[in-house]
Amino acid sequence: FERECAMEIERWLGERGADGYVKFEKLGGQAIWIGKSPVWPKTRDLIFSRQVVKLIDKKPLYFEAKNRISPILTALEGQSYSAIYLDNTDTNDGNSMVDLFSQLQRPLLSAAGKANILNREAKQRAHLVFVDGTEAWLGISEPEDTLKWPMGIPRLKMPQDAPSRSTLKLAEAFAYFMDKEEQAEWLREGLTAVDLGACPGGWTYQLVKHGLQVIAVDNGAMNEKIMESGLVEHIKADGFVYRPQRPVHWLVCDMVEQPSRVAKLMADWLADGDAGRAMFNLKLPMKTRLDEVELCREIIEQRLKKAGKKITRLEFRQLYHDREEVTAYLVVQ
Numbered sequence: 001f002e003r004e005c006a007m008e009i010e011r012w013l014g015e016r017g018a019d020g021y022v023k024f025e026k027l028g029g030q031a032i033w034i035g036k037s038p039v040w041p042k043t044r045d046l047i048f049s050r051q052v053v054k055l056i057d058k059k060p061l062y063f064e065a066k067n068r069i070s071p072i073l074t075a076l077e078g079q080s081y082s083a084i085y086l087d088n089t090d091t092n093d094g095n096s097m098v099d100l101f102s103q104l105q106r107p108l109l110s111a112a113g114k115a116n117i118l119n120r121e122a123k124q125r126a127h128l129v130f131v132d133g134t135e136a137w138l139g140i141s142e143p144e145d146t147l148k149w150p151m152g153i154p155r156l157k158m159p160q161d162a163p164s165r166s167t168l169k170l171a172e173a174f175a176y177f178m179d180k181e182e183q184a185e186w187l188r189e190g191l192t193a194v195d196l197g198a199c200p201g202g203w204t205y206q207l208v209k210h211g212l213q214v215i216a217v218d219n220g221a222m223n224e225k226i227m228e229s230g231l232v233e234h235i236k237a238d239g240f241v242y243r244p245q246r247p248v249h250w251l252v253c254d255m256v257e258q259p260s261r262v263a264k265l266m267a268d269w270l271a272d273g274d275a276g277r278a279m280f281n282l283k284l285p286m287k288t289r290l291d292e293v294e295l296c297r298e299i300i301e302q303r304l305k306k307a308g309k310k311i312t313r314l315e316f317r318q319l320y321h322d323r324e325e326v327t328a329y330l331v332v333q
């Protein structure tokens with residue numbers, strides 16, 4: 001997804017009067033924007049970027065395996081940083097850095113402390129993104145502009161009794177889109193949800209786990225164990241036709257369908273007051289992924305505007321557990 005990532009950065013910055021271009025390599029796990037800009041995106045402003053880091057230098061830092069600390073300190077000299085954060089590109093080489101990070105972290109921080117580079121009061125932290133053991137980009141970031149998880153990936157364990165791996169998509173969506181308070185308010189007993197395209201029940205599992213009552217709509221077969229929870233009603237119907245008798249708090253949808261069709265369906269439900277919030281997946285076409293997401297955004301905005309509903313949240317994110325797809329969160333007042 002480097003291409004989408006690059007296009008999105010160029011578009012975001014271009015719309016804000018920036019002058020520059022993006023460099024990327026397919027499967028390189030990074031997109032580097034080179035240029036001047038009055039503003040800078042936060043990670044959450046972008047759909048396809050795992051983490052946004054402002055580089056200090058146009059070139060990466062190279063070092064020998066024997067000595068990584070001195071070149072890093074030399075590059076950081078003259079400024080103070082609140083911390084030194086180690087990250088990696090999401091490639092095989094990048095992901096093999098875990099052991100190196102655990103060896104490097106302490107001696108690096110200790111040497112940085114002695115060199116007067118660390119200052120708790122400093123606004124920015126140094127943010128190193130390792131490509132492999134001999135090359136790293138050196139940048140700065142602020143904790144509130146980046147995601148709290150390394151490489152923006154929340155570590156989630158696959159629940160043993162979940163009906164499908166898709167369960168992790170909704171678990172990650174809850175973790176990404178909702179802070180702890182929002183989760184406590186909106187994921188609890190007493191609330192209701194409809195899950196369109198629910199089978200075998202991975203998304204329903206996440207809702208049931210939080211005590212919600214779920215109507216699972218799908219012509220397929222639901223996992224038997226989840227039906228034993230007593231919180232799920234399985235309705236065999238077409239998700240594009242079904243509507244609940246009473247409004248529900250949540251609409252979730254993981255049907256494999258044209259993104260614009262799903263976007264319209266979600267907007268219709270919320271426009272008609274059948275649900276107050278929706279979390280859904282858009283399966284993207286190969287070539288025009290970014291344009292497709294923007295088209296879906298427009299469909300939703302226009303439909304809800306026509307209905308006189310105010311959108312309080314409309315966000316898209318390609319989550320770690322998403323593949324050729326993005327997840328969206330939509331809330332109306």
Ligand code: SAM
Pocket residue numbers: 163164165166167196197198199200201202203204217218219220237238239240254255256257
């Ligand atoms: N979220 C599910 C989970 O976590 O286990 C997986 C959903 S799977 C990707 C897509 C499901 O959508 C399939 O079970 C399929 O039967 C269902 N589906 C596709 N089109 C549908 C429609 N028009 N109405 C209802 N269900 C539909």
